[in-house]
Amino acid sequence: MEEPLCGRFEGTIGVPTMSRRYGCLASSLSTQRWFEPDSIKEPTTYLGATISKHKLDGDDYFTWAIGSEAYLQESLRVVKKRIAPMQLTLKKKVHSTLPTGYKPELDSTPFVDDDTAIFYMQLIGILRWLVELGRINVAAEVSMLSSYNAMPCEGHFHAALHIFAYLQKHPDRVLVMDCGYADHLRLLKKADYSQFYEFTEDELSSDMPTPLGKAVEFTMFVDASHAANVVTRQSRTGVLIFVNKAPIIWYSKKQNSVETSSFGSEFAALKTGVELLEGLRFKLRMMGVPIQGYCHTCVDNMSVVKNSSVPESQLKKKSNAVAYHYVRSRCAIDILRIEWIISAENLADVLTKIQAGTVRDRLMEHIMWKAKRNGRLSLLI
Helix, strand or coil, rough: CCCCCCCCCEEEEECCCHHCCHHHHHHHHEEEEECCCCCCCCCEEEECEEEEECCCCCCCEEEEECCCCHHHHHHHHHHHHHHHCCCCCCCCCCCCCCCCCCCCCCCCCCCCCHHHHHHCCCCCCCHHHHCCCCCHHHHHHHHHCCCCCCCEHHHHHHHHHHHHHHHHHHHCEEECCCCCCCCCCCCCCCCCCCCCCCCCCCCCCCCCCCCCCEEEEEEEEEEEEECCCCCCCCEEEEEEECCEEEEEEEEEECCCCCCCCCCHHHHHHHHHHHHHHHHHHHHEEEECCCCEEEEEEEEEHHHHHHHHCCCCCCCCCCHHHHHHHHHHHHHHCCCCCEECCCHHCCCCHHHCCCCCCHHHHHHCCCCCEEEEECCCCEECC
């Protein structure tokens, strides 16, 4: 996170970097302005996000956290005001992100009128920004409902209100920018791909700055819900990337193709995850952040792990082979190493499936924290 601006500003107002090169312009505008000491404070908001410092349980030092409570409370006020003339209210007892057994693609209720359709698009826009601000626990559901922006049904509209009711019950969830390392992860063995991908090398920019400071490490969880859409049988990709212990990228999107096997959908999801990982690595390197080792990648499909980790394995289906060789070429230059985990421990499951409240909370306790009034944080359960 960017450090708050501290100190004083001296030189030309508005063009501080031009004073040396354009002396006459600087002399005509030059002055000294000092920041008032009381005006320099720690950040509290950024693009709707609430920035705060908390103490993790057991720690004596503060850690930065990002939340959305202020934006959520204002959003709830607006939503309640808009639905009051419709004789609607947000539910009080809500235990899951969507009604039990509800599938948006099977909704057969009548289409809403034009005014309600515009309101629905506004609701989805608010929810999408809440996801950007860190509400990972509703990312998959918001992505599903976003598919019906053009022509929503009454059931889709009420499902969006159900998500707001769920968020109203859980308003104080935050993402902690924990700088600690994931020491609990076991060391993974590097496979020898020297005979298969000799041409592959890590792409480094020529103008990349010299890395400074402590190195960061990556952990990535990847999952795909095979044929989850019961109408089109498209799968959904979910990717969650941590930098040290801080969740930085969360991704939930319906796949463009229809895969006939869970292996194909999982490999397509893994390809998307590697692309996101490479983009994040490049961004941090261009910011001068050193990167430590490989990305510890967790998937819950053993066939994907074996085909990515065993150099001698082969794949003939062309649609899967492209993703297959792309992922393996990244493994060859040690950008990532892949490990199998059971589905119940795959954190990316929250980005691919509609889950019961207890299942969702059990996974979210490893991603989000609950803020307490005493300035400390605790796990969700």
